[in-house]
Structures are given as C-alpha cells and as structure tokens.
C-alpha cells in the first residue's frame with residue numbers, strides 16, 4: 349500500500365547564479381567617449397524553506413524533485429542593474445529538518461508557521477565596469493561575472509511536533525489510549541503493527557489547556573538497527589518533550605520490556621534519555637487489585653509509573669495530570685500549537701544507516717547539466733566583493 353504519510357523526501361536544489369556586470373561604454377552623439385556605464389548583474393534567486401501549517405506531510409514534494417531558483421539578469425548600459433533571479437520557496441510542514449543528502453550533515457530546521465530559512469544562497473551579481481573607474485583607469489573594459497550557483501542534494505525529513513510521544517511494543521494499547529483521550533481515530537486491533545504511520549491527537553486538559561500526543565508504530569528489540577518498522581518512526585519522538593512508555597499489565601516481565609524500549613531509544617539517539625519519562629502499565633482491567641500491588645514491587649524505580657486502562661478509563665485522568673506536570677517541569681516544551689521553543693533541540697547529523705536507507709528508497713535523482721559556457725565563466729576569476737549586497 350502506497351502511504352500518504354510521507355515523512356522524508358530527497359530533492360535536488362539549485363540556487364540561481366548572479367548576473368554578470370556589463371562592460372558597456374557610453375557613446376552618444378555629442379559625447380562619443382562617455383566612459384564606462386555598464387551596470388551590475390542581478391542577484392541569483394535563493395532556495396528558501398518556509399514553514400506552512402497547512403501541510404502535514406512532505407507528500408507534495410514527491411512531485412517536484414528539482415527545485416531551481418532563477419538566474420540573475422546581466423547588467424546593461426546606463427548603469428542599469430540586472431533583475432534579481434526569482435527565489436524559489438519550498439513550503440514545508442512545521443517540524444521539517446533539512447540534511448545534506450551526500451554527507452548527512454544537518455543544515456537547518458523549520459518549526460514555525462511562516463518561518464523562512466535560506467537553504468541555498470543565490471550568487472551575487474557581478475559589478476559593472478563603471479565601478480572600476482579610477483583616475484588612472486578611465487575606461488575599464490572589464491566587469492565581474494556573477495557568482496556561481498550552488499547545487500545540493502537535500503533530504504527533508506519531517507519530525508512531528510508533539511508534546512508527548514507514546515513508546516511501546518506493538519499491541520501495547522498506544523492507539524487505544526490516544527483514541528480515548530483525544531478525538532483522533534487511529535486504527536486499533538489485536539495484532540502487532542496495526543499502526544503503520546504516526547497519528548497525532550490533541551488531548552484536552554483542564555480549563556481549556558491542551559497538549560499534543562503522538563502515537564507511533566510499535567517498537568521492537570532491534571528497532572534502532574532497522575527491525576520492524578524500525579528507525580523510520582523513532583525520529584518522530586525525538587522532539588517530544590515527554591515520553592510515555594506503555595507496557596501491558598499482563599506482560600511477563602514489565603521491567604525488562606521497559607528496559608528494552610529504553611535501550612532502543614538510547615541506541616537511536618542518546619539524547620532521548622534526557623527527556624521526561626513516565627511508565628504506564630496498560631490494560632489494567634485485566635488485573636485485580638491484588639495483582640496490581642504485587643506488580644508494583646517489581647517495577648523500575650527510576651521512572652514514575654501509573655496503572656491505567658484505556659478501556660474502562662481507570663487511571664486515565666491521573667495519567668493526564670502526570671503528563672501535564674512533566675510537560676511543565678521540562679523546559680523543552682515543544683507544542684505544535686504555540687510553535688515551540690527550539691533552543692533545547694539537539695539535531696544530530698543523519699546517521700549513515702538512516703542516510704543509506706533513505707537514499708536507497710528515494711533512488712537517484714537526475715541532475716540536469718549546467719550549460720558549458722557557464723562552467724568556463726566560473727574558472728579563474730577572483731570575486732572582489734566588499735560586503736554583502
């Protein structure tokens with residue numbers, strides 16, 4: 349099944365080259381040696397990323413693999429400056445992170461609606477010959493070419509902006525919880541990997557307050573190396589400020605299952621362990637009071653826990669209290685609603701595993717050749733710009 353939830357895409361981006369400066373000499377009827385009047389070239393277009401809250405996935409970019417900004421126009425007579433090349437704006441959902449597709453290097457991220465970041469700068473326009481006029485050199489017959497374009501293969505990756513991420517083995521009851529506390533309607537069934545793609549829900553809390561919860565596909569041992577649905581979805585909880593671990597009450601060894609989940613997250617990104625954690629023992633309608641107090645003694649001590657049943661509602665409102673407290677105690681609160689604070693985010697470069705996985709899935713993207721003439725122009729020339737235009 350081809351999914352519509354597209355959370356990564358590889359594209360080929362090229363900014364525009366700067367226009368060349370003109371070498372024009374002014375010649376008019378009564379002033380045949382009017383001196384140099386060649387104008388400056390225009391700036392090449394930038395490639396810009398812009399946050400747009402109307403997008404929830406990167407699906408729309410699957411149909412436009414080449415993103416090329418316009419070239420700056422050349423300068424011309426009369427000191428007339430060439431027009432700037434058209435910028436190319438790529439609209440992306442909030443939570444999009446850009447990487448260099450060849451090296452995996454982190455480039456930038458977009459977290460707010462309307463936020464713009466220049467991904468590739470357009471080349472500056474060359475200076476026209478009139479700029480090079482000096483008392484001893486009255487008629488310079490040269491001008492600067494424009495700066496070259498920049499070209500890069502880019503991977504855009506979406507990392508959902510939610511406050512709470514649900515972490516658990518398949519069948520732990522993650523989707524059931526999300527459905528019971530929010531208006532989201534994820535698919536729920538009694539088999540592993542029911543959830544194939546992340547679901548977000550808004551959980552309303554007291555007095556009109558709310559937070560965003562993300563249900564992601566189940567994690568299994570080895571997920572950080574790609575087992576199960578693997579790496580692909582772990583990144584969506586990288587940004588949650590609170591992680592809610594979910595282990596069913598009828599599990600043989602709750603502590604062990606919790607530790608497996610924890611070690612998968614740690615292998616994926618050690619910074620995940622810095623987040624606030626809560627452990628929910630789910631499906632407690634299947635247990636009696638006696639069993640609950642027995643289990644209680646064997647639970648890990650480094651994490652607050654709570655017994656819940658999403659089916660009967662047992663413990664759910666206390667769970668919301670715990671989540672709300674954790675969200676407000678951590679300063680890393682990222683909310684899709686308020687745009688979030690980004691300072692506490694640590695973006696790694698993309699791991700080689702992940703890079704290979706995405707590059708393999710996306711395949712080669714053809715790179716249209718630049719014209720011959722443009723290459724020549726880029727060679728052996730010194731750009732003498734004083735400062736940014």
Ligand SMILES: Nc1nc2c(ncn2[C@@H]2O[C@H](COP(=O)(O)OP(=O)(O)OP(=O)(O)O)[C@@H](O)[C@H]2O)c(=O)[nH]1
Nearest residue numbers: 518519520521522523524537538541542543566658
């Ligand atoms: N008795 C009981 N069953 C539950 C409870 N929560 C979930 N279940 C059942 O457990 C099964 C799995 O629930 P899901 O919510 O789909 O589990 P999940 O963690 O989202 O699973 P994946 O999407 O496969 O990772 C379903 O049959 C649910 O009806 C609960 O509180 N009590």
Ligand SMILES: [Mg+2]
Nearest residue numbers: 522523542543
């Ligand atoms: Mg599910």
